[in-house]
Amino acid sequence: MLCVLSAAGVCSSTSAPGRPSLLGCRSPEKETFSCWWEPGSDGGLPTEYRLFYMRENLRGVHECPDYVSAGKNSCFFDKEHTSIWAEYNLRVVATNALGNASSDFLINDVMKYVKPYPPVNVTVLANSSTPSAYLQIQWKSPPNVDVKSGWVTANYELRIKQNGKEWKNVETGAQNVLNLYSVDPGASYMVQVRCKLDHGNWSEWSNTTFVKIPKHHQIENRFWILVFASALIPLLATICILVLKRKLLLSLKQWFLPPVPGPLIRGVDVQLFKSGRPEDVVNALIGNQNFPPMMPWTDQVEEYLLVSDSDARQLTDPYKCHKKKENFIIELHLESKIQHRESTPGQNAWEKAEESKDETGDLESSDVSQSESNLSNMEPTKLLIEEQGCPSTEKAALTNVIQPLANTTYVDFQQRENFWDNSPTQAEYSRVKEVNGETILILNNENILPGSDVQEQEVNGEVKAPDDYSRVKEVNSDLVLLQKHDSADSYCKKKEDHYTEWISQRPTTPHEGEHSKGLCSEMVESGYVDSVPGFSIK
Amino acid sequence: MKAASICTNGQTGCHFISLANLFDRVIQHSARMHGISNDLHSEFELYFLPSKNQIGRVSHNCHTSTILTPNGKENAQRIAREELTEVILKLLVAWRDPLWHFHQDMAQHHEFNNFSSNKSLEMSDMVHELRKGVQKVVEKMQMLGIISPSIGNLGTPEALLTSDSAEWRLMNDYDLLYCFRRDSNKIQHYLKILKCRIVPEHGC
Secondary structure, eight states, rough: OOOOOOTTTTOOOOOOOOEEEEEEEEEESSSSEEEEEOOOTTSSSSOOOEEEEEEEEEEEEEEOOOOOOOOEETTEOOTTOOOOTSSEEEEEEEEETTEEEEOOOOEEEEEGGGGGOOOEEEEEEEEOSSOOOOEEEEEEOOTTTTTTTOOOOOOOEEEEETTSEEEEEEEETOOEEEEEEETTTTEEEEEEEEEETTSSOOOOOOOOOEEOOOOHHHHHHHHHOOOHHHHHHHHHHHHHHHHHHHHHHHHHHEEEEEOOOOOOOOOHHHHHHHOOHHHHHHHHHHHHOOOOOOOOOOOOSSOOOOOOOSOOSSOOOHHHHHHHHHHHHHHHHHHHHHHHHHHHOOOOHHHHHHHHOSSSSHHHOOOOOOHHHHHHHHGGGGGSSSTTSSSSOOOHHHOOOOOTTTTTTOBSSSHHHHHSSOOOOOOOOOOOOOEEEEEEEEEESSOOOOSSHHHHHHHHHHHHHGOOEEEEEESSSSOOOOOOOOOOTTTOOOSSSOOOOOOOOOOOOOOOEEEEEEEEHHHHHHHHHHHOOOOOOO | OOOSOOTTOOOOOOOOOOHHHHHHHHHHHHHHHHHHHHHHHHHHHHHHHOOOOOEEEEOOGGGGGGGGOOOOOHHHHHHHHHHHHHHHHHHHHHHHHHHHHHHHHHOOOSSHHHHHHHHHHHHHHHHHHHHHHHHHHHHHHHHHHHSSSSGGGGGTTTTHHHHTTGGGGGGGGHHHHHHHHHHHHHHHHHHHHHHHSTTTTTTT
């Protein structure tokens, strides 16, 4: 019918109803469910809505059993009419006098629409006992949810918000209580809880519960302040009395902080150390000890170092002078070694340091012990530098033939053959004074001070020695200038011309003859200084 | 509830597990199995949307529809323990072969990603393991005298499979996943009901 518009604007047309639409369903506890629809236009006539459904394993079309319990435009399926694992096919039909209209089919599986009500009885208690305040939050599962029979398992989630901050979510699993410890006293909080049944949907958040944590600690703080104050006053009084009566203070100081006793070594005069003469130190400390007997190296190639304590040394004899210089150098070196030993925490440390960094630990420690025995035979006065009378010749510095003395012990500084094949490390070494680009300056007679840094340097020097070879640039009496080049991996591998080894304290003659058995022939021929401290086997 | 040791032969080092503990384990297992089946079904729905306009078609033709299962909480609580246990075992047995073949199909078709393929394998294994677990629970219950020994013959799956051996081959993959998702949910719920009926003092 047409709608005739009158001045009053009353439209009096009617038509068949518009199509209603099914909004959705919900099962709050997995035992019942309800569905809602939205009516379309009613066409101006009283319209009746009916819901029909079909179910899996159920023959025929059925009508909604309850239109009332779930509110307007709803259908409630109670327990007898609910089949959890069955599919429902629903449709709503709107009928009025002029016709009817049907909604779309809604095929649902009740499991998909499980959504519980929020938890109830959310109680929040602010427990402000020592040591810190915390919140005790409890709640109950929503009504009608049967957790007891195991039919559903409820999982909860809680969220808490401090005034002015963001919500913080906490999953609590299946438990109904939570103690929250990270709270600030005096702050206000809002708490909400929600739940979920098995794999279903989350419920809405429960009503907000407000809580304010009391500032209980203020009173406690005041109490503690009082306690501290009462303890401080006698303390201050005591201090004042002590300051005023100095004598009392001193005697107290004596009692509380007794003086630390100085070091005491039997047989050693502490004043001797203060004089600063190394020979005194050495004699004082070493002179009382007994050293194990010396075992000379019995080797094919043996070179000996002449260590003598003879007073009547002719300085003009170049050979002797040279020897003297050698002796001096050796002695100095040994002495420095001794000093290093003394400066280290103990013999073990030194030896360990040697052994750990050097595979030929035996050699090193035995060297040291030998050097010690050498020194014990020496008189301290011989350590004076007497190089004035010795003509400094380059050659002299390079030659080193040593003859064994009958009444002195000797030290074999040559590296053993087998040792030679391994890593050609040094038994002796000099201290590098200065590295200038390609040139390395080595000082032989520098008084090496005892100290850990020297030890470390020397140890490092030992480690580095085989890797780094330099070419002898110039040999002076005291100085050996080395030109540093790129290092070779090992002795014999690279066939380069630029081989040199670290100059020992006694630089050797350019050619070494047989003793360089372990050496490559090229190296020997190219006339470089090798690492063995100065032995030429003729 | 008196608890007895599982180790009947007096083996040393045999751990004692209570019935409640056994139940918890199989329930956890079934929950996980249902979770995986749910995931796989959702993935399938994304990629292979079945035709929705099936007005008359309500049933998915699950091959387990011949097994009578309680359709709600009251029914599950009302039927006898032995019957409920039997239903669980029947369901588990009925799904062993179809899931195995489903996994084989998935592995061959390379359009499925590895994630889905791994899940199908896991699902297939789990139904097998769960059946063995429920078998253990049944044995323990029988030993404790909780249920009658009459359902012992369910241990032989051959007795059950002969009746519906070929029906599951008619299902397509989507239907198979839908049916298994539902059945795994049933298994999970029945196990929980059974536990709280038999050992209610432990977390019910």
